[in-house]
Amino acid sequence: MSGQIFETAGDCRGERAILEITVRNHPGVMSHVCGLFTRRAFNVEGILCMPVGDGTTSRIWLLVDEDERLVQLEKQLAKLEDVMSVSRHGANHEVFVRLEEFFRA
Amino acid sequence: MRMSGAEILIGLLERQDVRMVAGIPGGANLPIYDALGSNGRIRHVLVRHEQAAGFIAQGAARVTGKPAVALATSGPAATNLLTAVADAMLDSVPIVCITGQVPRALIGTDAFQEIDICGMSIPATKHNFLVRSAGELLEVLPRAFHIAASGRPGPVLVDVPRDVQTEEVSFDSWPEPAWPAQPPAFDVTDVERAAELVNAAKRPLLCVGGGVIQSGASRVVVELAQKAGAPLVTTLMALGAVDRDHPLNLGMPGMHGWSSANIAIEECDLFVAIGARFDDRVTGKLDEFCPSAKVLHVDIDASEINKVRCAHAGVAADAAAFVKALLAHIEAGRRPGWLRHVALLKARHGLATPGIEDPRKPYGLIAHVASVAGVDAIITTDVGRHQMWVAQSYPFKKPRAWLTSGGLGTMGFGLPAAIGAALAQPGRPVVCFSGDGSLLMNIQELATAVEEDLNVKIILMNNNSLGLVRQQQSLFYGGRIFQSDFRHKVDFCLVAEGFGMRRIDLETAGDPASALKEVFADEHPWLVHAPISAEEMVYPMVPPGAANSSMIGGEGDVWANL
Numbered sequence: 195m196s197g198q199i200f201e202t203a204g205d206c207r208g209e210r211a212i213l214e215i216t217v218r219n220h221p222g223v224m225s226h227v228c229g230l231f232t233r234r235a236f237n238v239e240g241i242l243c244m245p246v247g248d249g250t251t252s253r254i255w256l257l258v259d260e261d262e263r264l265v266q267l268e269k270q271l272a273k274l275e276d277v278m279s280v281s282r283h284g285a286n287h288e289v290f291v292r293l294e295e296f297f298r299a
Numbered sequence: 300m301r302m303s304g305a306e307i308l309i310g311l312l313e314r315q316d317v318r319m320v321a322g323i324p325g326g327a328n329l330p331i332y333d334a335l336g337s338n339g340r341i342r343h344v345l346v347r348h349e350q351a352a353g354f355i356a357q358g359a360a361r362v363t364g365k366p367a368v369a370l371a372t373s374g375p376a377a378t379n380l381l382t383a384v385a386d387a388m389l390d391s392v393p394i395v396c397i398t399g400q401v402p403r404a405l406i407g408t409d410a411f412q413e414i415d416i417c418g419m420s421i422p423a424t425k426h427n428f429l430v431r432s433a434g435e436l437l438e439v440l441p442r443a444f445h446i447a448a449s450g451r452p453g454p455v456l457v458d459v460p461r462d463v464q465t466e467e468v469s470f471d472s473w474p475e476p477a478w479p480a481q482p483p484a485f486d487v488t489d490v491e492r493a494a495e496l497v498n499a500a501k502r503p504l505l506c507v508g509g510g511v512i513q514s515g516a517s518r519v520v521v522e523l524a525q526k527a528g529a530p531l532v533t534t535l536m537a538l539g540a541v542d543r544d545h546p547l548n549l550g551m552p553g554m555h556g557w558s559s560a561n562i563a564i565e566e567c568d569l570f571v572a573i574g575a576r577f578d579d580r581v582t583g584k585l586d587e588f589c590p591s592a593k594v595l596h597v598d599i600d601a602s603e604i605n606k607v608r609c610a611h612a613g614v615a616a617d618a619a620a621f622v623k624a625l626l627a628h629i630e631a632g633r634r635p636g637w638l639r640h641v642a643l644l645k646a647r648h649g650l651a652t653p654g655i656e657d658p659r660k661p662y663g664l665i666a667h668v669a670s671v672a673g674v675d676a677i678i679t680t681d682v683g684r685h686q687m688w689v690a691q692s693y694p695f696k697k698p699r700a701w702l703t704s705g706g707l708g709t710m711g712f713g714l715p716a717a718i719g720a721a722l723a724q725p726g727r728p729v730v731c732f733s734g735d736g737s738l739l740m741n742i743q744e745l746a747t748a749v750e751e752d753l754n755v756k757i758i759l760m761n762n763n764s765l766g767l768v769r770q771q772q773s774l775f776y777g778g779r780i781f782q783s784d785f786r787h788k789v790d791f792c793l794v795a796e797g798f799g800m801r802r803i804d805l806e807t808a809g810d811p812a813s814a815l816k817e818v819f820a821d822e823h824p825w826l827v828h829a830p831i832s833a834e835e836m837v838y839p840m841v842p843p844g845a846a847n848s849s850m851i852g853g854e855g856d857v858w859a860n861l
Contacts, residue, residue: 221429222417222418222427222429225418225421226421229421229422233422265605266602266605266606269601269602270602272601272602273600273601273602274426275425275426275446276426
């Protein structure tokens with residue numbers, strides 16, 4: 195999995211949260227993570243993923259809506275075999291803010 | 300040691316104590332079959348459709364609790380397998396499916412019989428692997444068994460490209476066979492909090508789910524019920540976890556459940572869910588489910604807690620370990636009034652079984668079969684009215700003797716699951732209750748049952764219709780029966796004969812009861828054809844999406860008088 199950035203279209207309703215997920219870096223892990231959100235009918239507004247250190251792990255940053263189902267999603271993520279850790283940050287975390295200039299219309 | 304990937308794979312299965320696999324060979328898994336044939340110590344059961352291989356593995360896994368294995372080649376074989384994999388996911392059954400894949404260099408080229416089965420099976424498996432080298436198998440296969448059996452069990456798929464199967468690799472030693480992980484630890488404060496809730500409750504009710512069977516918690520759960528003075532209900536997945544005739548067992552809750560179970564849920568002030576997941580077929584309209592109760596939820600899968608119903612206390616733990624710890628904190632011998640009340644409830648509003656004396660009626664047929672099948676029998680079903688009749692009325696005594704497709708509701712489950720159970724536990728009779736709609740969905744497996752000469756008795760309740768669909772059209776679609784009655788009537792006795800299976804027709808049998816006795820005295824596979832009127836309904840029934848208190852039919856009218 196090489197570094198890739200893409201964003202799904204979405205408006206700016208409600209509160210946002212940012213999930214920081216550390217995963218084993220091998221082919222297919224992005225599918226497992228993204229598929230989980232689709233399957234549980236939970237919208238992902240933005241995704242950022244890069245290998246970390248020697249490349250055996252990757253870090254995925256997800257920009258998501260903060261609603262009452264988010265705790266459930268975190269638990270489901272933690273169940274994935276290749277997910278090593280999940281943590282939540284507030285919407286003011288700067289990881290996505292700095293990227294904004296690359297996403298001007 | 301120097302071996303091919305295929306030889307490593309078969310060696311690892313053997314070391315994992317796998318003694319039987321089901322499957323079909325094809326282009327992309329022929330090296331595996333070649334190694335399997337040379338090994339000679341693992342029995343291969345040749346099915347006629349890959350979905351049946353998955354269900355045979357499920358049947359074996361459900362009765363033994365240990366992961367079982369299905370094999371399929373790439374492409375259509377892998378997609379055929381997928382329904383059985385999804386079924387295992389929804390019912391938490393540990394199976395390991397090994398699919399062949401096109402050679403590594405051809406992946407992504409739309410090669411012959413290429414499909415991205417790893418991509419397709421993501422939502423239907425606990426985890427899956429695309430094996431990229433023969434050496435990787437030494438790590439992947441034990442991990443597959445570990446994942447399948449750990450925590451909440453489930454299916455794992457291992458996709459092995461053909462050239463990985465033929466690749467030779469040197470290695471020093473075999474990895475250790477995999478064992479399930481230790482269940483999650485829980486805190487004594489969790490136990491104390493749970494005990495507080497139980498001790499403070501006036502009308503506690505235990506909801507025994509499939510997790511109780513998975514963790515072998517039957518005995519301690521009954522102890523808890525007795526000590527706490529709490530009646531219990533057993534979900535579809537938990538039938539057999541508690542003796543159906545235990546005085547505290549109020550039966551199966553939910554859409555086609557016993558009135559006594561649904562009424563007790565309505566009345567309880569503490570609902571203790573143990574290895575149960577608040578399935579919509581149990582809860583009915585969620586907002587009106589156990590409306591006056593606090594909820595205590597014990598589940599080995601942390602993500603089940605608060606998923607659909609918020610718990611006042613929830614703990615991620617193994618059911619047996621937690622209930623055992625809880626027992627010590629429970630105040631004994633209380634609530635005589637509540638127990639008197641539920642005893643009355645069970646006596647007055649248990650299951651109504653019209654026709655129980657008549658072997659030509661659904662409940663009567665089931666009762667007669669139960670009396671000749673014996674207490675050791677393993678029962679499988681397909682999906683539909685016959686499934687609900689059996690779930691409601693069969694006198695289940697023991698865990699792991701009831702195999703049904705609960706979560707996914709897969710028609711076609713019953714026959715191959717019965718074959719798997721019979722292969723795994725050859726000393727026990729296996730009964731497959733089926734319907735004509737369901738049986739046709741894996742009818743080809745009659746050949747497998749005959750070929751393996753298994754002690755499987757198929758009780759075919761034939762109403763020449765898709766009965767449960769027909770019932771919904773009758774009740775909720777203005778009686779407009781559309782496409783749920785078959786216009787052509789299949790001669791199932793002739794079909795059985797074509798497959799070389801012994802068969803009997805209860806319609807023409809002079810004495811159906813003694814005919815059944817003769818069938819069950821024989822150890823070969825049999826098809827028992829039992830015509831049932833399409834007008835026979837399964838009651839009670841909660842309309843889909845409605846609250847359980849709007850249960851209709853059977854004893855349902857009692858709600859008005861509560």
